[in-house]
Amino acid sequence: MSKLNKLVNCAKAAILLFFLFSSSAFAGNIEITNWNENTHLNADGKSSSITVQGKVSGLAANEIITSFSIIFDPLRDMKIIQVICDSNFADYTFSGNSLSVKFPKNKTNNSNFSLYFTYEEKYDKINKFLRQEAISIPSFAVGANAKVVINFPGYLESATLNPNITKNGSSFIYQNIVPKDGVHEVIKLTATQSVWDVALKIKVSAPQPLNKLIITMPTYFQNGGQKVENEIATSSAVPLDQSIAGELKTVKYDTADKEIVIKNKARISVGAVNRALITRNPNNYLSVTKDELTILTPILDQIKRDPKYQRLPLYAKIGGFVHDYIKYDLRYIGRLSGIREILQSRAGVCTEYARLFNALARVALIPSLIVDGAACGEYQDCRGHAWNMIYYNGTWIDVDPTWDLMSGVVSSSHIYFNDSEKGGVGIQYFDGGVKVESKVDFDMTNQL
Numbered sequence: 001m002s003k004l005n006k007l008v009n010c011a012k013a014a015i016l017l018f019f020l021f022s023s024s025a026f027a028g029n030i031e032i033t034n035w036n037e038n039t040h041l042n043a044d045g046k047s048s049s050i051t052v053q054g055k056v057s058g059l060a061a062n063e064i065i066t067s068f069s070i071i072f073d074p075l076r077d078m079k080i081i082q083v084i085c086d087s088n089f090a091d092y093t094f095s096g097n098s099l100s101v102k103f104p105k106n107k108t109n110n111s112n113f114s115l116y117f118t119y120e121e122k123y124d125k126i127n128k129f130l131r132q133e134a135i136s137i138p139s140f141a142v143g144a145n146a147k148v149v150i151n152f153p154g155y156l157e158s159a160t161l162n163p164n165i166t167k168n169g170s171s172f173i174y175q176n177i178v179p180k181d182g183v184h185e186v187i188k189l190t191a192t193q194s195v196w197d198v199a200l201k202i203k204v205s206a207p208q209p210l211n212k213l214i215i216t217m218p219t220y221f222q223n224g225g226q227k228v229e230n231e232i233a234t235s236s237a238v239p240l241d242q243s244i245a246g247e248l249k250t251v252k253y254d255t256a257d258k259e260i261v262i263k264n265k266a267r268i269s270v271g272a273v274n275r276a277l278i279t280r281n282p283n284n285y286l287s288v289t290k291d292e293l294t295i296l297t298p299i300l301d302q303i304k305r306d307p308k309y310q311r312l313p314l315y316a317k318i319g320g321f322v323h324d325y326i327k328y329d330l331r332y333i334g335r336l337s338g339i340r341e342i343l344q345s346r347a348g349v350c351t352e353y354a355r356l357f358n359a360l361a362r363v364a365l366i367p368s369l370i371v372d373g374a375a376c377g378e379y380q381d382c383r384g385h386a387w388n389m390i391y392y393n394g395t396w397i398d399v400d401p402t403w404d405l406m407s408g409v410v411s412s413s414h415i416y417f418n419d420s421e422k423g424g425v426g427i428q429y430f431d432g433g434v435k436v437e438s439k440v441d442f443d444m445t446n447q448l
Helices: 007-013 290-305 314-325 339-345 350-363
Strands: 019-021 030-041 045-056 065-072 077-085 091-095 098-107 112-122 131-137 145-151 156-158 166-168 171-177 183-191 194-205 211-218 227-235 241-245 248-255 259-270 368-376 382-392 395-399 415-419 426-429 437-446
Touching: 030 131, 077 091, 077 098, 098 112, 131 145, 145 183, 171 183, 194 211, 194 415, 211 259, 211 415, 248 259, 290 314, 290 339, 290 350, 314 350, 314 395, 339 350, 350 368, 350 382, 368 437, 382 437
Parallel strands: 030 145
Antiparallel strands: 019 065, 030 045, 045 112, 065 098, 077 112, 091 098, 131 183, 145 171, 156 183, 166 171, 194 259, 194 437, 211 248, 211 426, 227 259, 241 248, 368 382, 368 415, 382 395
């Protein structure tokens, strides 16, 4: 399975909040004491209000500050709604995404100031299935008391597990003292409901009549925590017999056709309002090889000690490590690297991320499995994808180390096909000497 765009690339579609203050206004003469921000997300972008409070220091006896400028990223489509400075409607200009504000009264040493402004912003594009937003406070606000609140609409749910951000209802809250490098945090959201028409097609072919053969396949779409409706399976050839045992389906044929096409169709609904209970015995998802145990135990110990992940639950520490350790490389599509090769190359696609996470989780005694499915990238192009399910706090949840989604909620485009341990399509062919080929393909169309 492969993925068109790594999530980091998808982040290019997110709007990052960068503030650059002119050197003439803030040449070491302004100390920011408070930074407060309140943002409301909407379907087109956001509306925000920002309050900055500070004081002037370090001026010579005969120096004053009369105005200052805030320079925003020139690519942002912004509209200033209101500017208030020191409790007065401010004299300001906004051109080329540069906001110039005149102080109502000139500032000298130890003068306090307060700036409040509101703006609206339209985004060029928003990822329909995984929306990203940035919480960004510039480094010149170092030492300031900061509080940033991002309010999101009810048709979105959080897909974020960020130890620096709390969630209260439909709001994300960052509250801390601004560090020397400023604040750069990312939150992720996805739709609470998404409906897909999915068709998974299996094609088996040979240069001569297929005659007698048995095709085994997973029972697709089942027990993946999603709502499945209108499921139907069709075959281009009439089967002699078919049966289901556990999560495997067996179909027997005796046909003169040179090609058999089996289609599995269903309407799949995902998201918070459609989330279904997953019934799996967690004890069946803990096995590891001796080799995996030997090579991964020291790495797991290192992950547990790494201060970078210290405020996360263990499974998320592992997910963060895997996401950071592997470099996404399209050359690995279809390669299906083993654990040793993954550790050595530090490269791969979603299958390598999922395999390394799966093995590390099991070494940590966290029940885990690899999901074969599909998901849609930055430009809503849906491709095959692999991620993981884990058993955590008495329930099964989805995690995606490739896309760095560790909250238990993945995107509303993640569609479960089957558990990779159950295997793919198997063919038992009774007329030897003929090469039989099989191909699995799919398409998915968003209906909501």
